[in-house]
Amino acid sequence: MSGVTLAEWLRAREDAALVALLRARPDLATPPPADTAVLATRIGSRASVARACEDLDTFTLTVLEALLVLDADLSPVPVERVDALFRGGGEGLGGVRVAVGVLRERALLWGDDQAISASPATRDAVGAFPCGLGRSVPGLADVEVDELPEDERRVLRALAAGPPVGQTKDAAHVVSLANARTPIQKLLARGLLVRRDSLTVELPREIGLKVRGDRPLGDVRVDEPPLGTTDREPATVDRTGGGVALELSRHVEALLKSWSDEPPPVLRSGGLGVRDLRKLAKDLDADERRAALLVELVVNAGLVADSEGTEPEWVPTTQADAWLVAAPEHRWVALAQAWIDLPRLPGLIGRRDDRDRLLNPLAPELNRPAAPKDRRRALEALAALDPGVAITDPDELAAVLAWRAPRHGGRLRDELVRWTVEEGTQVGVLALNAITAQGRTLLTEGPGPAAKRLGDALPAPVDHVLVQADLTVVAPGRLDPELADEIELVADVESAGGATVYRVRESSVRRAFDAGRSAADLHELFRSRSRTPVPQSLTYLIDDAARKHGRLRGGAAGSFLRCDDPVLVAEVLAHPTAERLELRRIAPTVLVSPLPLAEVLDALRAAGFAPAAEGPDGRVLDLRERGRRIAGKGRRRPAPPTPPSDEQLGELVRLVRAGDRAATTAGGTRVSVPGNLGAGPSATLALLQQAARQGRNVLVDFVDGHGTAARRVITPQVVGGGVLEGVDVSYGEVRRFPLHRITSAALVEDDTRP
Known part of the structure; x- marks a missing residue:
């Protein structure tokens, strides 16, 4: 049966159909x-066909493979023959014609229902054994297999189930039926198996179809597998996700503080060392898997970067300071967006590569440019469910996505789905196996609306705490930023969650004094902000620490210490630390040291003293280190390309049509400029002048001022002085083209407009 060629079929298609084709297969439009x-x-190239097949669902892909079983890549076949293959298995036929329509829209098939063709490259792109059937041996079409011995039929059934090839030593030697000893040798002798090499046999397609009987295509998965779901209260999902967002923010803040004080080194091979990851996990009171995810997030969000020095370290950037002062919802949006756009696979951390090397956080081996797209596929599937609807098992979601695009994602396809659910839950985009309202908004509307949605989901900040008799301070919710800063200064976090528990210790009270707070300030803080009576033990603790604090004072000369009590000065001098600090007395109440004041005070505090730093006016100075910072380097990811609009694709189709007309115009042979001297420029000039005289259209290829190749259909008006001036037929406006930028030109039929 003969059919039209792909080019002929494309020329007969409407412009809207070609625009849809270019939308579905964007690689066809570049250049x-x-x-x-x-x-x-x-369209017929192997690489393009393979890309086009990535988004096909299992059933549509099976229909394409069924056409290859019928050798549609060699000669056209009617759609009824495809129906017959599926009808044999009892599958519904309506879906077959719908699938053929989808394949035709993507130009993976062409022709009408009586003569459907496929590109020869389709077999290479889809696989050597479509539908699990081997290559054709036409001479076996009339062979019967029902009378074979059971052991031989068992071998045929195993190979018919797919794949149709098997490894066996019985294929090493060609034997006659009389000398055959094993079932495989007998089948080879009968010609029912084909020997491909000394260790490989293949079941011919015709025998496979006979063995399969009334299911010639095997088990066809017509419908996607069911996805188990359960209903949850949407507000509960959002609140749970909000709590996770706050915990994420707290952990990242602790990470930035830890790495500001002590940046970890960058491994020679790139990444973060195992010891540093364990230390971070301990500092955050989190498991190593969560710590590794946080590390990946802060780097992709631009909050931490490689210092790229002679001894490179992972150091917070100046962007971290802006993040630290941002509102909780904006903090979360920055981290959640960084996770969605992360071009890496944190799930691989802790595994070993092909060379048995451990994969560390931030290692180059984790780079996967397609990771954001794969992550969004899973999230969009969850976002397609109603608010509050949660999946019962991530593996079921993986199975659904595998049915929708079996050729997408590679060998890690199903694991990518599980990692997305796990990581999304840790980031707060998901909660209770459902997508949160803020996560859905981030996917569909962007960071700004998502931050507002999270702000609505979070409980209002509280302006009070509950002080307990055991010196614990309970924050019954998210504290307002000012109160949170004061409480974190005077108390240490013991546990975080919906209600954060702090504990006041002598060391934490001293920390507040070191930052410039007075005893009166702390008493007022707890008196005005505690909804419970302030216990007497806390009052005593503050007063006792205040009596000791600041009696010994230091100032920056190299540095000095002064004290009104000569006995305390003598006690400091007698301590072993004094020798290391090189302290010496210059007056009964004054000591000096050549070392920096901060170092002197830290050493004395470690020795059990409670000195305070003072400025020239005698006020207490806050000498806490602010941590290292480096210039922000932005995110690693490039901006995603903007897909062309329908108008742009429509213009491209019109130019393709113009190219067809230029190729078929009588006397309209294309004139190309060779890029060097010769007849090219002169011939181009003559062609353009001819078109101007006759009022004909010309298809012009040129290079614009940015070096980008482009094409337009022009009606020349003036040609001369090194310039072509004419009307752009597509837009109806006059344009000027320097002749030296025109690379080729061809006449187009006058009575047709692109």
């Missing part, structure tokens, strides 16, 4: 094809 013949060549 713009010169004409339909070039477009058809690209």
